[in-house]
Amino acid sequence: MEKRPNVLLTGTPGVGKTTLGKELAGRTGLTYMNVGELAKEGQLYDGYDEEYSCPILDEDGVVDELEEKMSEGGVIVDYHGCDFFPERWFNIIFVLRSDNSILYDRLESRGYSGKKLQDNIQCEIFQTIYEEAMESYRKEIVYQLPSNTPEDLEGNLDQIVQWVEQWIKDNN
Numbered sequence: 796m797e798k799r800p801n802v803l804l805t806g807t808p809g810v811g812k813t814t815l816g817k818e819l820a821g822r823t824g825l826t827y828m829n830v831g832e833l834a835k836e837g838q839l840y841d842g843y844d845e846e847y848s849c850p851i852l853d854e855d856g857v858v859d860e861l862e863e864k865m866s867e868g869g870v871i872v873d874y875h876g877c878d879f880f881p882e883r884w885f886n887i888i889f890v891l892r893s894d895n896s897i898l899y900d901r902l903e904s905r906g907y908s909g910k911k912l913q914d915n916i917q918c919e920i921f922q923t924i925y926e927e928a929m930e931s932y933r934k935e936i937v938y939q940l941p942s943n944t945p946e947d948l949e950g951n952l953d954q955i956v957q958w959v960e961q962w963i964k965d966n967n
């Protein structure tokens with residue numbers, strides 16, 4: 796069977812992971828996997844965070860659930876965190892980045908307000924997820940991508956599609 800790479804799309808909520816991931820799956824034939832949705836469907840939660848009014852992800856449960864699929868390859872994983880996935884899963888990591896004002900508007904129109912909105916903007920300002928990625932994976936496979944405009948989206952798609960095609964050629 797043809798070998799295919801696993802790609803991680805990560806970054807602060809609202810930076811455009813889902814938009815990019817679904818389109819990328821359409822163009823490459825890789826499988827799009829939204830970890831937030833997976834957890835919701837399987838109730839893969841481990842308690843409740845009162846401060847943020849949201850369930851706490853059962854990280855081990857998610858890893859167990861995905862292990863078989865990931866070992867086959869060809870998966871695009873979308874999640875706003877990355878330090879609990881096994882390092883061996885991914886061939887490349889993309890951290891999407893958005894300007895604060897753009898991210899603010901996107902999250903506000905998603906219905907975020909108050910502390911939740913502020914915390915997510917701070918997460919982006921402090922490049923929390925980028926640092927998490929750099930600490931969790933080999934730096935050579937971690938890339939930042941601008942994700943502000945439709946032109947950024949197209950550029951990112953072109954680059955990643957090309958990378959995936961090249962990887963498949965090189966590894967088969």
Ligand code: DAT
Pocket residue numbers: 806807808809810811812813814815901942943944945946947948
């Ligand atoms: P995430 O999955 O990271 O939470 P999303 O894909 O749901 O983000 O995108 C959030 C919103 O921003 C959504 O309304 C689509 C829009 N968006 C995503 N990428 C964009 C881009 N490159 N340019 C303009 N808008 C974008």
